[in-house]
Amino acid sequence: MPEHHDVIIIGGGPAGLTAAIYTARASLAPLAIEGYAAGGQLMTTTDVENYPGFPQGVQGPELMQMFRDQAERFGADLRTVDVTRVDLSSRPFGVWTDDGEHRADAVIISTGATAKWLGIESETRLRGYGVSSCATCDGFFFREKEMVVVGGGDSAMEEALVLARMASKVTVVHRRDSFRASQIMVQRVLEHPKIAVRWNAVVEEVVGDVAVEGVKVRDTVTGEHEIIPASAMFVAIGHTPNTGLFAGQLALDEAGYIVTDGTRTSVEGVFACGDVQDTVYKQAITAAGSGCEAAIDAERWLEAQENARPAEAAETAGA
Amino acid sequence: MADVMEITADNFQAVVLENEKPVLIDFWAEWCGPCRMIAPVVEQIAKERSDSLVVGKLDVDQHGALAARYGVQGIPFLALFEHGQVVRQAVGAMPKAQLERQLGLSD
Incomplete structure (x- = not known):
């Protein structure tokens, strides 16, 4: 019944x-x-x-x-x-x-x-091994290392700020030339000494076999590629x-x-x-x-x- | 919960590595939201399989060395041990059915 x-x-x-x-x-x-x-x-x-x-x-x-x-x-x-x-x-x-x-x-x-993922093969393969969507959970494992955050909204800003407490450097990768996050969060990120922003860039690949070694991005304006060295990538794209x-x-x-x-x-x-x-x-x-x-x-x-x-x-x- | 044992550096050898039965370890931390999300799922698995499976949880904050030994870089990290070896693993919060599938526990 x-x-x-x-x-x-x-x-x-x-x-x-x-x-x-x-x-x-x-x-x-x-x-x-x-x-x-x-x-x-x-x-x-x-x-x-x-x-x-x-x-x-x-x-x-x-x-x-x-x-x-x-x-x-x-x-x-x-x-x-x-x-x-x-x-x-x-x-x-x-x-x-x-x-x-x-x-x-x-x-x-x-x-x-x-939370959405980028949907690329290297991201899926390295999830749990440096690719994460939870800064609070996993930032801990990469203390004093370089990390990348992907996204431009409030959750990306929050992740970047959480990680900046532990990382040696955080790079926020965003596909546009401005953030859609709230002004107060954007200001905290832009003013943070440990956080850099890579504007107009999309992630093409997470580099690494069994652990994250870097994040390969393509500049949407110039079309040029660049590998940002990082031990972890946090995805916050909505x-x-x-x-x-x-x-x-x-x-x-x-x-x-x-x-x-x-x-x-x-x-x-x-x-x-x-x-x-x-x-x-x-x-x-x-x-x-x-x-x-x-x-x-x-x-x-x-x-x-x-x-x-x-x-x-x-x-x-x-x- | 009584069904889920607290695993520490002191009992790891005896409870996990030298156990006759398969052992499922939930690597977790207090500050990890998804770990709290999956905790009831792990408890349920422990309850349902109490005669065939030993289930424990290990705080990575207090036992970082053990977490590092098993290459834990994301939590919750669930590892199934058989005769002292990790045979299956799963990372992240997920529904019970999916977790059981990833750990090879589905019937």
């Missing part, structure tokens, strides 16, 4: 956990399936300096633990298992995990986004939404984001919030905000279904 729930939330970052807090407080006893990436992208973020309420900043994992504790306090059922399949074609919706089949009247999707589970069942845009109107998706009763549908803001606070919206939308929708039900039942009885 599948477990039946009013609401299932898929994904356990700021959006999903906020949706869990709100639906739990609305007595909907949500099942929040966090997946192996429980906590979301903030789990790999050290200092969160722009989340309101924390004037001194807060550690990403610490903030997510507080979200989880708050959701559990109101009775949300949080599970760290992965969703393997969903069926959104009929209600109640079906959600399958390693521990079985679940059914829900409403589904809130907050599966977030995953994110791609985690929507593989929903392909063919929900309307997605060209980049794979779930198409939403407010938090409503193309399937009635299925709501989406956070980075999985956000092509613009992608902040922890906006994810949390949209998680709240999805919870309220789901609650109202369920209420409307409930109100419609007695009439249906009466009709059936009369027939």
Whole structure:
């Protein structure tokens, strides 16, 4: 027998956990399936300096633990298992995990986004051996060595600044001639004595057989090649939404984001919030905000279904 | 968790290298987010395979020499030992099914 729930939330970052807090407080006893990436992208973020309420900043994992504790306090059922399949074609919706089949009247999707890779062979081969997407995790192994960061957004700036505490030198490789990161982060990077920037350059190859020895770049203006000596390369070139589970069942845009109107998706009763549908803001606070919206939308929708039900039942009885 | 042993420089030889059973070691650190993400997955594997597999975790911050000996340059680093030798390894946080596949544990 599948477990039946009013609401299932898929994904356990700021959006999903906020949706869990709100639906739990609305007595909907949500099942929040966090997946192996429980906590979301903030789990790999050290200092969160722009989340309101924390004037001194807060550690990403610490903030997510507080979200989880708050959701559990109101009775949300949080599970760290992965969703393997969903069926959104009929209600109640079906959600399958390693521990079985679940059914829900409403589904809130907050599966977030995953860091993108360059997609070149040498990068894949050397991943874990000097190629990484987590400066906080792996910078440690390359202390006092030269490192490269690829990217031009806030996460690239953050990685560069984290690494500059350990590296002898950090070179930021960016394909354009200016950064799209926020001004405060750009300024910190440009003013840092250990950080250099290689503008207008794209990575062609990570040089090295069993360890990173350098990063070969091509100048997009002159076409010239150069090898930047480095023991590690950190990739921070943006994110791609985690929507593989929903392909063919929900309307997605060209980049794979779930198409939403407010938090409503193309399937009635299925709501989406956070980075999985956000092509613009992608902040922890906006994810949390949209998680709240999805919870309220789901609650109202369920209420409307409930109100419609007695009439249906009466009709059936009369027939 | 009781299912996952704390591995240190002192017990490494006895628990990992001289074990009759295969041993899965999770090289991790306190400050590593993906390590925290994968910890529940490792615990689950330990629980499910408690009779066939020994599972331990090793803090690379405190035992840097051991991490260096096995060429750890990215964490979480998961190494499967058999008769004292690393036979399979996986780097980075990933779903349970994928980790089991990479470690050759899938049935």
